[in-house]
Amino acid sequence: MIARREEFVGADDNLLVADRYGDTGRPVVMLHGGGQTRHSWDAAGTRIAALGHVVYCVDQRGHGESEWVPEGNYAFSDFARDLSSISDTIFAETSERPVLVGASLGGLAAMLAEGIQTPGCLSALVLVDVTPRMDAGGVAKIIGFMGDRLEEGFASVEEAAEAIASYLPNRKRPSDLSGLSKNLRHHEDGRYRWHWDPKFIGTKQHTEGVKAVMVEADLVSAAQNLTLPVLLVKGRNSELVSEAHVAEFKEFVPHSDFADIQGAGHMVAGDRNDVFAGAVEDFLLKLDEKALA
Numbered sequence: 001m002i003a004r005r006e007e008f009v010g011a012d013d014n015l016l017v018a019d020r021y022g023d024t025g026r027p028v029v030m031l032h033g034g035g036q037t038r039h040s041w042d043a044a045g046t047r048i049a050a051l052g053h054v055v056y057c058v059d060q061r062g063h064g065e066s067e068w069v070p071e072g073n074y075a076f077s078d079f080a081r082d083l084s085s086i087s088d089t090i091f092a093e094t095s096e097r098p099v100l101v102g103a104s105l106g107g108l109a110a111m112l113a114e115g116i117q118t119p120g121c122l123s124a125l126v127l128v129d130v131t132p133r134m135d136a137g138g139v140a141k142i143i144g145f146m147g148d149r150l151e152e153g154f155a156s157v158e159e160a161a162e163a164i165a166s167y168l169p170n171r172k173r174p175s176d177l178s179g180l181s182k183n184l185r186h187h188e189d190g191r192y193r194w195h196w197d198p199k200f201i202g203t204k205q206h207t208e209g210v211k212a213v214m215v216e217a218d219l220v221s222a223a224q225n226l227t228l229p230v231l232l233v234k235g236r237n238s239e240l241v242s243e244a245h246v247a248e249f250k251e252f253v254p255h256s257d258f259a260d261i262q263g264a265g266h267m268v269a270g271d272r273n274d275v276f277a278g279a280v281e282d283f284l285l286k287l288d289e290k291a292l293a
Contacts, residue, residue, distance in 0.1 A: 001021050001022070001046045001049055003020060003042075003045070003046075003057070005017065005018070005019065005020075006018040006019070006056060008058070008082075008086050008089055009085060009089070010061055010066075010082040010086075011078070011082050011085045012061075012069060012071075012073060014061050014067040014069055014082070016058055016060070016061065016066045016067070016086065017038070017058070017059045017064065017065040017066050018038060018056045018057060018058040018059065019038055019039075019041075019045065019056070019057045020055070020056055021045045021046055021048075021049035021054070022050075022052075022053060022054045022055055024052070024054065025049075025053040025054050026052075026053045026096065026099060026123075026284070026287075027055075027056065027096055027097075027098040028048055028053045028054065028056070028098060028099045028100075028101060029055075029058060029083070029086060029090070029098045029099070029100050029101070030044070030045055030048075030055060030056065030057045030058065030100075030101045030106070031058055031060060031079075031083065031100065031101070031103070031105070031106025031107075031109060031110065032057075032058075032059075032060065032103055032104075032105070032106055033103040033105045033106060033267075034063075034104060034105040034142075034196075034200065035063070035142075035146045035194060035196055035200075036063065036103070036183065037059050037063055037065075037183055037195055037196075038057040038059045038064055039057075039179065040103070040269060041057040041269065042057070042179075043269075043277070044101075044273060044276065044277045044280065045057045048280060048281065051281060051284060051285070053284065054094075056086070056090070056098070058086065060079055060082065060105065060106065060109075061073075061078065061079065061082055062074055062196055062197035062200050063195065063197075063200075064182075064195055064196070068197040068199070072197075072199040074199060074200045075215075076105070076108045076109060076112055076215060076219075077112055077117070077218075079105060080108075080109040080113040080116075081117065083100070083110060084113050084117060084118040084121050086098075087113075087118075087121040087122065088121070096123065097120070097121060097122055097123040098122060098123065099122065099123055099124040099126070100114075100122045100125050101126040101128065101280060102125070102126065102127060102128060102130070103129065103130070104128070104129060104266070106128075107127040107129075108130055108219060110122065110127070111125075111127070111132065111219055111222040111223055112218065112219065112222050114222070114226060114228065115221065115222025115224070115225040116218060116225065119225065123228065123229075123287075124228055124230070124231075124283075124287055125226065125228055125230045125231070126230075126231045126233060126280055126283060127232050127233065128233045128268050128269065128276075129233065129234055129235050129238050129240060129266050129267075129268050130240070130241065131223075131232070131241050131245045131246065131248070131249045132216060132219035132220045132222070132248075132249070133219075133220070133245055133248065134240040134241055134245060135239065135241070135242060135245075137239075138238075138239035138240040138266070139240060141239065142239075142240075143201065145163075145167050146194070146201055147201050149163070150193075150194070150198050151198070152191070153191035153192055153194075154184070154191065154192045154193070155190075155191065155192070156192065157177050157180055157181050157184060157192060158177065159192075160192055161173060161177055161180055164180070168265070182195070220252065223249065223252040224253075226252075226253050226256075229255075229283075229286075230253050230255070230257065231256065231257045231258070231259060231279070231280070232249055232253075232257070232259070233258075233259045233268055233276060233280070234246055234259070234260050234261065234268075235261050235264035235265045235266055235267070235268040236260050236261060236262050236263065236264060237263070237264060238264075238265055238268075239265060239266050240266050241266075257283060257286075259283075261276055261279065262275070263275075264276070
């Protein structure tokens with residue numbers, strides 16, 4: 001299935017670029033994690049659209065081809081505001097609120113949007129390896145990797161692949177690096193750098209402990225306010241989400257469904273895309289059955 005380019009306007013009049021798969025059916029928005037792009041969903045988006053859904057894989061603000069925000073507004077709440085804007089645009093065109101599939105950053109934005117900022121902006125929610133509270137060491141490791149060689153960049157795509165292989169030693173290194181190249185920009189000095197705004201890492205919520213605690217409290221409140229259908233997908237080998245975090249989430253959202261993806265870490269879709277997509281498909285089919293009942 002060939003994707004076609006779609007554009008949305010974010011909460012700060014910022015351009016958001018998306019790939020759209022399919023023409024008719026229930027709208028599904030897929031939001032990637034921090035430091036990723038919409039292309040992390042290429043395979044999953046195609047599969048989900050084949051079920052009869054319209055899938056929008058969006059580059060979040062400051063990522064991929066979406067606009068960088070000069071003011072550096074990259075708090076989780078800013079990403080949530082963009083999601084509300086996307087939902088309003090889709091609702092104006094289809095009279096339906098989208099299902100949201102959010103990995104890491106995308107999931108945090110979705111919890112805040114639906115649970116606090118604009119309740120009712122989503123029809124259902126899939127959280128991919130993200131809960132209101134996560135392992136601080138795992139979060140620090142990810143931020144450390146993202147910040148390493150932020151300015152220096154890489155001499156080649158192959159060098160970037162080596163850096164990822166060192167960070168994720170248990171993941172098989174792909175022989176085709178075309179997917180990785182979509183996450184890099186080739187600058188005039190010949191260096192390759194990540195395809196996201198460096199200001200994203202400098203956001204205060206990532207660097208100030210007090211602010212992080214406040215954000216966590218907001219996320220807990222947001223989760224407790226969720227009344228829509230929810231699926232939590234966890235990578236069994238996740239560095240961020242533990243069994244204790246899952247148990248706590250089930251207390252916050254007792255009506256939620258849960259899928260544990262064996263052989264996957266935090267990057268669930270990248271590690272076990274077929275199994276991940278199958279879990280999302282089952283959830284969507286369940287929603288369709290309820291709608292027809």
